[in-house]
Amino acid sequence: MKIYNSLGPNPRALRMLLIEKNLTFPTERIDLLAAENRAGDYAVRNPGAQLPSMVTDGGMMIAETTPIFEYLEDKYPSPPMVGSSAEEKAECRMWMRRVELKITEHVYCAFRYGPGLEMYQQRQAVFPDMFEGLKSQIDVGLEWLDPLLAGKEFLCGTRFTVADIVLFAALDFGQGIQIPAVLSDNVEAWFQRVNSRPSALASIDEEGTAAGFRGV
Amino acid sequence: MKIYNSLGPNPRALRMLLIEKNLTFPTERIDLLAAENRAGDYAVRNPGAQLPSMVTDGGMMIAETTPIFEYLEDKYPSPPMVGSSAEEKAECRMWMRRVELKITEHVYCAFRYGPGLEMYQQRQAVFPDMFEGLKSQIDVGLEWLDPLLAGKEFLCGTRFTVADIVLFAALDFGQGIQIPAVLSDNVEAWFQRVNSRPSALASIDEEGTAAGFRGV
Numbered sequence: 001m002k003i004y005n006s007l008g009p010n011p012r013a014l015r016m017l018l019i020e021k022n023l024t025f026p027t028e029r030i031d032l033l034a035a036e037n038r039a040g041d042y043a044v045r046n047p048g049a050q051l052p053s054m055v056t057d058g059g060m061m062i063a064e065t066t067p068i069f070e071y072l073e074d075k076y077p078s079p080p081m082v083g084s085s086a087e088e089k090a091e092c093r094m095w096m097r098r099v100e101l102k103i104t105e106h107v108y109c110a111f112r113y114g115p116g117l118e119m120y121q122q123r124q125a126v127f128p129d130m131f132e133g134l135k136s137q138i139d140v141g142l143e144w145l146d147p148l149l150a151g152k153e154f155l156c157g158t159r160f161t162v163a164d165i166v167l168f169a170a171l172d173f174g175q176g177i178q179i180p181a182v183l184s185d186n187v188e189a190w191f192q193r194v195n196s197r198p199s200a201l202a203s204i205d206e207e208g209t210a211a212g213f214r215g216v
Numbered sequence: 217m218k219i220y221n222s223l224g225p226n227p228r229a230l231r232m233l234l235i236e237k238n239l240t241f242p243t244e245r246i247d248l249l250a251a252e253n254r255a256g257d258y259a260v261r262n263p264g265a266q267l268p269s270m271v272t273d274g275g276m277m278i279a280e281t282t283p284i285f286e287y288l289e290d291k292y293p294s295p296p297m298v299g300s301s302a303e304e305k306a307e308c309r310m311w312m313r314r315v316e317l318k319i320t321e322h323v324y325c326a327f328r329y330g331p332g333l334e335m336y337q338q339r340q341a342v343f344p345d346m347f348e349g350l351k352s353q354i355d356v357g358l359e360w361l362d363p364l365l366a367g368k369e370f371l372c373g374t375r376f377t378v379a380d381i382v383l384f385a386a387l388d389f390g391q392g393i394q395i396p397a398v399l400s401d402n403v404e405a406w407f408q409r410v411n412s413r414p415s416a417l418a419s420i421d422e423e424g425t426a427a428g429f430r431g432v
Contacts, residue, residue, distance in 0.1 A: 067309035093283035
């Protein structure tokens, strides 16, 4: 197996998962800032063109962060980071989808249409008119989430899962670009709990930090 | 087990999956137009408040369409609608996430902020300024998808999967509200292939059709 790695919150999320699962694989770095992901062989093999991705022992390229997480869980079920029963998996997938659709995807789109506009407009369709609406949607999503985290250690209660990793990587990235600038009480407390895990610090990419993206 | 059913493309997608898997469960109908999903016991048990959802034999409520699909696949693996190996599952999940993040979620948000605005503004935060941008994002997503469907029967090649169901349910709903009004050649050919399956016709909800939502 082989991992394609780069700058960015989603590759960071994958590094965090690999640390939590105590897995290491050969890694090739793709230069996102130079748009290496959007050209040549990489874009042909991964038409979504994003990072991270991985190649299986059989030569199949798997892209998209959460399917990579699920694949690694299928192959290396211990320690469980999705769940160890159909019910635990369902709980985790439910939270993953909620945080992606209500919060994290809006953070990434807001970045592309706002602070990252200058770079992204050279490489994809961008809609800067959506920037303010996206920020408002993030606020709505976090307001919805805050009371649901009251009294809970993680999104799935006492289980730390890939749902936490997906949300944490986006919010840590978001704080670096002030989207959102401040987290409400329960979300902030949850964030600090995740941030105190060894995998949070160990997954930071020094090159990314140097490029100005906190937590990248 | 028990299914909560209603109007709408996602409940329709679940009905389509159940037909493909030859499964039947007791069903309770929730009145979406009357916002029954956003009040009382249902909203407490499913804080996402959306439909469909299901309750397991153990009493757990699973919400969010794709996690329900995965749970049913875990419990009833045959016929496979996600995949019968980790690699097949990964391929399907990759396509599910791509079509959800690039196309179907934008269709649903565009509906809430456009044709459905009058209803939705009474029950959730709405951002009508995003309507045009969302439609443009749908166009970009479908333009991206079109060449990737050339020469393929379904999103995962010859396998008909939940990824096709997710996309089909959204586009059939979208055609009823003209978002998008027209599908490009490869997408249209794929759409007709899916639409010709017995499960496509049998999953249409007569009550939804009467309410003016095609394919609901």
